[in-house]
Amino acid sequence: MRNLLNFLARYNNLIVFIFLEGIALYMLGHGNNYHNSRIVNGVRGITLGFEKRIYKTKSYLSLHDINVGLALENAELKNRLERQPKNESQGFLSVSDSLNKQQYVHTSAEVIENSINRQKNFFTINKGERQGIKVDMAVTSDRGVAGVVVGSSPNYSIVMSVLNLDFKLSARIKANGYFGSLSWDGKDYRYATLSEIPQHVLVNVGDTIETTGYSAIFPEGVMVGTVNNYEKYGGDFYTISILLTSDFKKLHFVDVIGNLKKTEQLDLEKLFK
Amino acid sequence: MINSVLRFGLIFILLILLQILLFNNIQFSGYVNPYVYIMFILLLPVEIPSWLLLVLSFATGLIIDFFSSSAGMHTFATVLAGFVRPYVLRVVSPRDGYESGDPSMSVYGFRWFLSYAILMVLIHHITLFYIEVFRFADFFRTMFRVILSTIFSVAFILLIEFYRKGR
Numbered sequence: 348m349r350n351l352l353n354f355l356a357r358y359n360n361l362i363v364f365i366f367l368e369g370i371a372l373y374m375l376g377h378g379n380n381y382h383n384s385r386i387v388n389g390v391r392g393i394t395l396g397f398e399k400r401i402y403k404t405k406s407y408l409s410l411h412d413i414n415v416g417l418a419l420e421n422a423e424l425k426n427r428l429e430r431q432p433k434n435e436s437q438g439f440l441s442v443s444d445s446l447n448k449q450q451y452v453h454t455s456a457e458v459i460e461n462s463i464n465r466q467k468n469f470f471t472i473n474k475g476e477r478q479g480i481k482v483d484m485a486v487t488s489d490r491g492v493a494g495v496v497v498g499s500s501p502n503y504s505i506v507m508s509v510l511n512l513d514f515k516l517s518a519r520i521k522a523n524g525y526f527g528s529l530s531w532d533g534k535d536y537r538y539a540t541l542s543e544i545p546q547h548v549l550v551n552v553g554d555t556i557e558t559t560g561y562s563a564i565f566p567e568g569v570m571v572g573t574v575n576n577y578e579k580y581g582g583d584f585y586t587i588s589i590l591l592t593s594d595f596k597k598l599h600f601v602d603v604i605g606n607l608k609k610t611e612q613l614d615l616e617k618l619f620k
Numbered sequence: 621m622i623n624s625v626l627r628f629g630l631i632f633i634l635l636i637l638l639q640i641l642l643f644n645n646i647q648f649s650g651y652v653n654p655y656v657y658i659m660f661i662l663l664l665p666v667e668i669p670s671w672l673l674l675v676l677s678f679a680t681g682l683i684i685d686f687f688s689s690s691a692g693m694h695t696f697a698t699v700l701a702g703f704v705r706p707y708v709l710r711v712v713s714p715r716d717g718y719e720s721g722d723p724s725m726s727v728y729g730f731r732w733f734l735s736y737a738i739l740m741v742l743i744h745h746i747t748l749f750y751i752e753v754f755r756f757a758d759f760f761r762t763m764f765r766v767i768l769s770t771i772f773s774v775a776f777i778l779l780i781e782f783y784r785k786g787r
Contacts, residue, residue, distance in 0.1 A: 360670040364703045367678045371699060374685070374692030375751070401641065462644070464653050465690070466752045512753070533758065 399459045399473065406599060413599050420489040451566050454478060454603045456486075456504075463536040463595050468508040470494065472601060475502040483564055485604040491570040491592035492516065492558060493601050504603075510536055510595055517562050518571050518589075521555040523548060529556070529571060529589065536595050538575060541587040548585070550577050556589050563609045628664065632680070635660050640687045643776070651765050654772040655694075657684055658744045659780065661701050662737060667720045670706060677702030690752070697748035704743055712736050726785045733781060734774075741773045742766070 406413070456472040474480050476499050484496045486506050494506040494514070507514055510531050518541060519526035527543035541556060554574040560567030572589040580586040606612075639657040646654065661677055681698030685691060709718070712735050714728050725733040749766045750756075 360674065360703070363671045363674045364699065367674055367699045368696060370678075371681070371692045371696035374695065377691070462688075464646075467690070533753065534761070 398471070402459045409597055409599065412597060416489045417600065450606060450608050452479070452605045452607060454480065454605070456480075456601055456603050458598045458601055459503075461508075461595070461598050463508075463510055466512050466533045468510040468595075469497070470506050470508055470598065472504050472506060472603070473502070474603065475499045475504050477501050479605065480504045480603055481605065483609075485565040485569075485606075487565075487569055487602045487604060488593040488598055489600065489602075490594070491572065492565060493593050493595070493598060495564060496603065506601075508595060509539060509591065509593070516565070516571070517559045518556050519559045520544070520548070520550065520574075521557050521568075522551075526559045526561070527584075527587075537591060539572065539589045539591055541589050542580070542584060544585045544587060546579060546583060546585055550574060550585060550587060552576060563606055563612045566604060566606070624665070628660075631663060632660055636680070636683055636687075639684060644688055651768050652772050653765075653769050654776055655684075655741075655745065655748065655769070656773055656776045656780070658698065658701060658741060658773070659737075659777045661698065661705060662740055662777070663722055663724065665721055666709065666718045666723055673702045673705060674699060693748060693751050696751055697744050700747050701740055701744040705740065708736065708739050708743070712739065724784070725781045734778070737774050737777050737781075738770070741770050741777070745770050745773065 454474060456474040456478075458470050459473050461470040462468050470493075472480075472486070480496060480499050482496055482498060485492070486494045486496060492509060494508045494511075496504050497507045498505040509516070509529075512531060512533055514531060516529040517526055518529040525544055525548045527541045529539055529541050531539045544550065552574050556571040556573065558565040558567060558569040558571060570592050572591040575588040575590040577585045577587040635657045639655065643654050643656050646652065657680060660680055661673070664673060664676065677698045678695060681695035684694040684698075688694070709723065712732060714732050719727070721727065723733075723736065745766045749762050749769070753762050
């Protein structure tokens with residue numbers, strides 16, 4: 348017993364140290380779940396109110412750019428509406444079945460906290476469970492993909508940005524439909540990397556890259572970026588550097604997209620795996 | 621006693637506010653992320669018991685983690701910095717040894733404070749940046765980030781210290 352006490356007295360710092368580092372490591376290991384824990388939500392609630400105020404002040408400086416972006420998006424949407432009736436007018440359609448036709452619901456949200464300088468970037472938006480935001484919903488900016496919701500509290504959600512080493516997205520070359528996996532290499536916030544495109548495919552600088560919709564998170568055909576340059580990687584594949592169309596440095600208004608048919612798709616896919 | 625608790629409480633709050641409101645918003649090319657809050661660990665009195673130093677480091681890291689939504693990263697790095705501080709103090713010890721009180725620039729001089737700050741910040745930043753990336757694939761690029769950020773952190777810490785000394 349006395350030996351034990353002596354031991355403890357001698358190494359008490361080391362023990363405290365290892366204990367505290369153990370807690371830190373535990374938190375590191377459970378990094379993605381921790382947003383859901385109640386205490387953290389409480390603390391985040393306090394700090395978010397604070398951050399929201401800072402962000403509001405800052406956003407005044409870029410109001411003009413935001414307005415231009417929104418106006419352009421509005422024009423684009425109006426154009427899409429104009430095109431709509433032509434596609435629908437073929438044949439008879441007596442029942443307007445809104446449940447079956449609509450696959451995606453869009454919710455507009457504001458980014459209130461954002462970072463681009465870490466290796467694992469997240470941003471926070473001002474909508475949460477009460478506004479229908481759920482984990483695994485897609486987030487797009489007015490120009491292209493922005494991220495995926497990874498956690499939500501009643502009024503806020505945390506979104507994993509494209510600029511996160513853990514972010515993976517299935518994307519394809521619009522011109523020929525070959526798809527690969529998009530990820531961020533942690534270097535520059537303007538560029539991402541598209542891999543797994545076979546070398547026999549014709550790739551040109553400036554080609555449009557869009558989402559495939561295979562993952563049931565992003566709708567098909569959302570803009571991702573354009574080909575910046577490409578090089579051969581190993582024997583079979585290209586590594587393509589993509590210039591992202593979303594400007595993460597001035598992310599402000601985002602669109603959260605929920606897929607109404609997601610569970611149906613996933614359940615069916617699960618049957619055959 | 622109460623006086624110094626109040627004083628360090630104030631320094632603590634000021635540094636954390638500075639970190640969250642100012643330095644976390646510096647987004648300069650993705651290579652420079654100064655983490656100035658580590659200065660709190662630097663400034664604690666020499667004679668502080670080690671366990672208290674560790675607990676305070678833990679609290680500092682935890683708060684920064686909460687505010688920058690990075691689970692455990694800052695906690696781990698700051699606790700490590702708190703653990704090695706006595707050894708760093710021994711390595712850089714001035715000729716006449718330490719008196720009790722703050723290890724500040726006004727007492728031990730600029731050169732002593734500079735080497736102390738560089739060592740501590742470097743240890744903290746190396747741990748932090750490598751945990752953040754969590755792989756050795758881009759070893760040299762991460763090292764480059766560590767070195768650049770260390771330069772900026774130390775520069776800001778020196779600025780704050782000069783300001784404290786000047787008062």
